[in-house]
Amino acid sequence: MLAFAARIAGDRARTRIVIDFDRKPSVTVHYMSNPDRIVLDLPAAVFGFDAADLSARGLFKDIRYGSMDAESARIVLTAERPARLVTSEVQPNADGKGFRLVLDAEMVSEAAFRALADGKDWVQPAAAQLGRGDRIMTGSAASDHKYIIAIDAGHGGIDAGATAITSKVPEKDITLSFARKLAERLSREDGIEAFLVRDKDQFLSLSERVVIARQHHADLLISLHADTLRQAGIRGATVYTISDTASDHMAADLAERENLSDAVAGVKADAEPAEVSDILLDLTRRETLAFSVALAKSVVSSLEGQVTLINNPHRFAGFRVLQAHDVPSILLELGFLSNKDDEKLLLDDTWRAHVADLLTDAIKRYRAPMLANGG
Numbered sequence: 001m002l003a004f005a006a007r008i009a010g011d012r013a014r015t016r017i018v019i020d021f022d023r024k025p026s027v028t029v030h031y032m033s034n035p036d037r038i039v040l041d042l043p044a045a046v047f048g049f050d051a052a053d054l055s056a057r058g059l060f061k062d063i064r065y066g067s068m069d070a071e072s073a074r075i076v077l078t079a080e081r082p083a084r085l086v087t088s089e090v091q092p093n094a095d096g097k098g099f100r101l102v103l104d105a106e107m108v109s110e111a112a113f114r115a116l117a118d119g120k121d122w123v124q125p126a127a128a129q130l131g132r133g134d135r136i137m138t139g140s141a142a143s144d145h146k147y148i149i150a151i152d153a154g155h156g157g158i159d160a161g162a163t164a165i166t167s168k169v170p171e172k173d174i175t176l177s178f179a180r181k182l183a184e185r186l187s188r189e190d191g192i193e194a195f196l197v198r199d200k201d202q203f204l205s206l207s208e209r210v211v212i213a214r215q216h217h218a219d220l221l222i223s224l225h226a227d228t229l230r231q232a233g234i235r236g237a238t239v240y241t242i243s244d245t246a247s248d249h250m251a252a253d254l255a256e257r258e259n260l261s262d263a264v265a266g267v268k269a270d271a272e273p274a275e276v277s278d279i280l281l282d283l284t285r286r287e288t289l290a291f292s293v294a295l296a297k298s299v300v301s302s303l304e305g306q307v308t309l310i311n312n313p314h315r316f317a318g319f320r321v322l323q324a325h326d327v328p329s330i331l332l333e334l335g336f337l338s339n340k341d342d343e344k345l346l347l348d349d350t351w352r353a354h355v356a357d358l359l360t361d362a363i364k365r366y367r368a369p370m371l372a373n374g375g
């Protein structure tokens, strides 16, 4: 068996490795501690690709591969931080040239890694990725399950975000206060459980936020912000969904600034892991976007007439925090900290409670058709 090509992409939250083989490989995955490693055992193989194509990065600080004996070969991924494979699957290449092994690794807690390393001797993680997409597509978001909502307080830690024009309160504090209020309000609803992606003044990369939402099996992600504009006169809330092309200049600028969040803390922004062309994945992504847009519209109609909205309050741009392909996600700019009136409201507890009520209504209305369909 010949491994003839390889590629790796990702960051310290998730990393994807793809290796092409001329024949269909069987793969067994094993976790080992000290140092933390993910070990893959394969039948005898020749590794014919350029070593530079599989140089360590993202979650892995060292990657080795080679023959064990006449019958077997091994790939050893030494982890930079505790990680697990959420996908390890073999798929036929579309062009008929052999098969590819797709490995998707995600950060996990120290304890989760220990359990993997100590628990079962040999782990087959292929079934670990119980398609969240399937859940969305069949609408079987299960009546026996709680509806889980990830509330993401924008910025945090070294990344303070914007600064309020008069009070100088940093955006990261305003988003966290509001996130707490919203999570608490949502969790009062029957069948809904909201959790905070960050619950303290802590830096999280955008990619980490997405991974945390997925690891909690979030049905929705709401990222909260309150940025500044050069034009102090502009005020009001805006709801964003993801898109490759931005709806307008303001949306494009804002997404660019939000995406800089990682750079502030020295996190290397990396391209998206190379996606395998996968019809199911594309379907899931489209389906997810449709849900995100429906949620955005529901939020806009809840806020309309109740709080000040910007012109065209539903906008779109390439926000990295909205990139989960299987978790409907919106980013809510609650208002602008460059505007004194908005600032006053953003710091006002009564206003925050009112907006949390309106958002709760919006989510319930968005979810109603799914519940009616037995979801």
Ligand SMILES: [Zn+2]
Binding pocket: 154, 155, 161, 162, 171, 224, 225, 226, 227, 258
């Ligand atoms: Zn922000």
